[in-house]
Amino acid sequence: MSNRRDFIKGTAAVAAATTMLPWMASATEIMAKQKKIKLADNTVVLFQGDSITDAGRDKNNMEYNNQAAFGNGYVSHIAAQLLFDNPAKKLKIYNKGISGNKVFQLADRWDKDCLELKPDVLSIMVGVNDFWHTVTGNYKGTIQTYKDDYVKLLNRTKEKFPNIQLIIAEPYAVKGVKAVDDKWYPAFDDYRHAAHEIANQFNAIYIPLQEVFDHAQEAMPGKYWTGDGVHPSPAGAQIMATAWLAAFKG
Amino acid sequence: MSNRRDFIKGTAAVAAATTMLPWMASATEIMAKQKKIKLADNTVVLFQGDSITDAGRDKNNMEYNNQAAFGNGYVSHIAAQLLFDNPAKKLKIYNKGISGNKVFQLADRWDKDCLELKPDVLSIMVGVNDFWHTVTGNYKGTIQTYKDDYVKLLNRTKEKFPNIQLIIAEPYAVKGVKAVDDKWYPAFDDYRHAAHEIANQFNAIYIPLQEVFDHAQEAMPGKYWTGDGVHPSPAGAQIMATAWLAAFKG
Numbered sequence: 283m284s285n286r287r288d289f290i291k292g293t294a295a296v297a298a299a300t301t302m303l304p305w306m307a308s309a310t311e312i313m314a315k316q317k318k319i320k321l322a323d324n325t326v327v328l329f330q331g332d333s334i335t336d337a338g339r340d341k342n343n344m345e346y347n348n349q350a351a352f353g354n355g356y357v358s359h360i361a362a363q364l365l366f367d368n369p370a371k372k373l374k375i376y377n378k379g380i381s382g383n384k385v386f387q388l389a390d391r392w393d394k395d396c397l398e399l400k401p402d403v404l405s406i407m408v409g410v411n412d413f414w415h416t417v418t419g420n421y422k423g424t425i426q427t428y429k430d431d432y433v434k435l436l437n438r439t440k441e442k443f444p445n446i447q448l449i450i451a452e453p454y455a456v457k458g459v460k461a462v463d464d465k466w467y468p469a470f471d472d473y474r475h476a477a478h479e480i481a482n483q484f485n486a487i488y489i490p491l492q493e494v495f496d497h498a499q500e501a502m503p504g505k506y507w508t509g510d511g512v513h514p515s516p517a518g519a520q521i522m523a524t525a526w527l528a529a530f531k532g
Numbered sequence: 533m534s535n536r537r538d539f540i541k542g543t544a545a546v547a548a549a550t551t552m553l554p555w556m557a558s559a560t561e562i563m564a565k566q567k568k569i570k571l572a573d574n575t576v577v578l579f580q581g582d583s584i585t586d587a588g589r590d591k592n593n594m595e596y597n598n599q600a601a602f603g604n605g606y607v608s609h610i611a612a613q614l615l616f617d618n619p620a621k622k623l624k625i626y627n628k629g630i631s632g633n634k635v636f637q638l639a640d641r642w643d644k645d646c647l648e649l650k651p652d653v654l655s656i657m658v659g660v661n662d663f664w665h666t667v668t669g670n671y672k673g674t675i676q677t678y679k680d681d682y683v684k685l686l687n688r689t690k691e692k693f694p695n696i697q698l699i700i701a702e703p704y705a706v707k708g709v710k711a712v713d714d715k716w717y718p719a720f721d722d723y724r725h726a727a728h729e730i731a732n733q734f735n736a737i738y739i740p741l742q743e744v745f746d747h748a749q750e751a752m753p754g755k756y757w758t759g760d761g762v763h764p765s766p767a768g769a770q771i772m773a774t775a776w777l778a779a780f781k782g
Contacts, residue, residue, distance in 0.1 A: 338600065349766050350588065354604035358766070362609060365767035366774070369752040502619040516599050516608070517615035524616070 313528040316487050319403055319447055321368055321530065327375045328401035329357045330388060331408050331451075334513055335379025346374040353377055356514065359523035364530060376401075384412040384423065385431035392435065397442055404439065404446055405526070407489075408432070409453030409473045410512055417465055425472045429480065436484050448486035449529060451522075452477050454495050455511055456504035462511030487529045494525050563778040566737050569653055569697055571618055571780065577625045578651035579607045580638060581658050581701075584763055585629025596624040603627055606764065609773035614780060626651075634662040634673065635681035642685065647692055654689065654696055655776070657739075658682070659703030659723045660762055667715055675722045679730065686734050698736035699779060701772075702727050704745050705761055706754035712761030737779045744775050 326346075329335055337355025345351050347365060352358040357377040364373060378395040380387070385408055388396075396404065412428045415421035423431075439446060452474050455462045474492055481488035498507050498521055507518035514522060576596075579585055587605025595601050597615060602608040607627040614623060628645040630637070635658055638645075646654065662678040665671035673681075689696060702724050705712045724742055731738035748757050748771055757768035764772060 338604075347766060349604050349769065352604065352766060354588075354599050354602065354608055358604055359609060359612060362766040362770035362773075365765070366770035369748075369756060369767065498619075506619060515615070516597060516602060516612040517619065519599065520612035520616035523612075 312488075312490050312493070313525065316529065317485075319449070319487065319530050321364070321371055321373065322402070323370075324372050324374070325402045326400055327361075327364070327373060327403040328396060328399055328405070329360075329375075329377045329379060330396060330404065330406045331379040332383040332411050333379070333381035334410070335377060335407055336381045337377075337379070337519075339377050339379070341380070346376050351377060353379075356519045356522035356526065359520060360526050360530075363523065363527055379407075382411060383408065384415065384421065385409075385428060385435060386423070389431060389435050389438075392438065396439065401443070402445075402447060403449065405449035405451065407451035407453070407491075409477055410455065413453070413466070413470050413473045414461070414512070425469075425476060428473055429476050432476070432480050433483070436480065440484065448481075448484055449489060449526070450477055450481035450484070450486040451489040451526075452491040452493075454491040456495055456499075456508045457511070459504045459508055459511035489522075489525050489529070491522065491525065494521055562738075562740050562743070563775065566779065567735075569699070569737065569780050571614070571621055571623065572652070573620075574622050574624070575652045576650055577611075577614070577623060577653040578646060578649055578655070579610075579625075579627045579629060580646060580654065580656045581629040582633040582661050583629070583631035584660070585627060585657055586631045587627075587629070587769075589627050589629070591630070596626050601627060603629070606769045606772035606776065609770060610776045610780075613773065613777055629657075632661060633658065634665065634671065635659075635678060635685060636673070639681060639685050639688075642688065646689065651693070651696060653699065655699035655701065657701035657703070657741075659727055660705065663703070663716070663720050663723045664711070664762070675719075675726060678723055679726050682726070682730050683733070686730065690734065698731075698734055699739060699776070700727055700731040700734070700736040701739040701776075702741040702743075704741040706745055706749075706758045707761070709754045709758055709761035739772075739775050739779070741772065741775065744771055 334355060335357060337353035337357065339353030340350040343351040347361070349358070352361050357379070361375045361377070364375065376399055388408060409428060412421070412423055416423065436448070454474070455466060455470055457467070478488055495507055495518070504511070506515065507521065508514050584605060585607060587603035587607065589603030590600040593601040597611070599608070602611050607629070611625045611627070614625065626649055638658060659678060662673055666673065686698070704724070705716060705720055707716070728738055745757055745768070754761070756765065757771065758764050
């Protein structure tokens with residue numbers, strides 16, 4: 283048992299040290315002020331979202347804690363670290379992100395891909411397609427559609443699981459990299475702000491990804507962190523994992 | 533520039549804290565005594581091996597620092613962390629592991645999948661198939677074949693790149709989990725010891741994976757860390773990444 287305590291102490295030290303990276307400092311200061319996720323035994327953790335979350339996962343694989351089912355993006359890094367740091371807790375971690383999804387498409391599959399899994403911790407990252415697909419002309423939804431759909435989805439979730447721990451990640455974009463040009467602004471900012479407001483409204487932990495990616499550009503240009511302005515590079519996925527893991531420390 | 537120094541200091545602190553995990557302590561003590569990898573600007577890092585290294589990578593993707601080309605195993609975690617920790621160094625990281633490979637199969641593709649990439653740092657993890665395929669009756673090679681093939685491969689590499697920094701990982705197996713039964717012992721141990729001797733002979737950094745996985749079982753049973761006794765679970769891949777990253781710290 284003292285082993286267990288040392289173990290947990292060691293893990294917390296890792297997380298604390300991580301916050302020392304200077305260009306992560308501002309974002310992690312925000313994280314430090316926030317509530318933290320409580321990981322009790324048998325906690326079910328579900329990641330939901332679009333292609334950034336999906337990250338090439340095997341959608342025929344329905345297992346939890348399975349590498350192919352995690353894909354190879356930020357979820358893979360977070361899940362591996364959580365399973366490494368909390369070996370005795372019998373966590374069950376799922377990734378159910380699907381490429382291209384907007385909020386209404388999460389809603390369409392919410393019974394199967396969320397409620398039936400009975401998540402204790404639910405992380406959602408969605409919004410970039412709700413905006414992007416309007417620029418490319420494939421989608422007619424507005425910022426109000428995004429807000430309404432998102433609030434409806436979360437109300438539906440909280441009704442079923444009043445004590446669920448929510449994580450809402452900010453949709454981000456890296457300006458000047460490939461897909462992300464002037465046409466995105468200022469309209470895209472409204473989606474970021476809406477996600478923040480909704481996170482506050484639902485008392486969720488908010489992952490300030492735009493700030494994280496903005497600060498990362500103090501170290502290297504945007505294209506180092508994302509190939510197309512939207513999807514993270516391996517280094518970008520590690521930034522995201524670091525930001526998320528700050529919510530799981532302490 | 534002072535930012536850069538703080539950045540590096542922060543990263544070192546993360547690595548130092550990582551060594552505090554008690555069941556990693558013994559392995560990291562060994563790592564601490566070893567040489568460390570020097571990551572100069574423009575360092576090319578190549579991971580070579582079998583299915584454990586391959587981890588579902590896209591073999592049509594020839595890019596460096598590319599997530600699909602990394603696969604979703606231990607290489608993905610190491611590479612993402614190195615690219616995150618060293619943003620300004622212009623590292624080029626490749627994964628060229630191929631499922632099922634034994635040493636002679638690495639040799640068959642060594643020009644294309646190693647020498648032409650001009651690696652400054654070369655990490656090799658190979659050996660479990662050199663033994664396993666003799667148990668399943670698909671391969672006639674002996675322990676001597678493994679040693680001879682491995683030494684020949686490394687001589688060929690050092691001839692071309694005398695200053696290459698080598699990492700040799702111990703082939704490991706988790707006894708009692710699925711594929712790994714009594715038939716493996718003591719014969720398999722000879723392959724582990726051979727890898728260690730070869731690492732010493734070539735002044736390579738040695739990653740003591742058997743010890744790492746043995747100690748991990750103080751926290752949880754073997755099947756938590758590997759589904760079949762050979763391939764790591766997500767938590768097992770994170771153990772491996774942690775052990776490797778200890779060679780890159782300081």
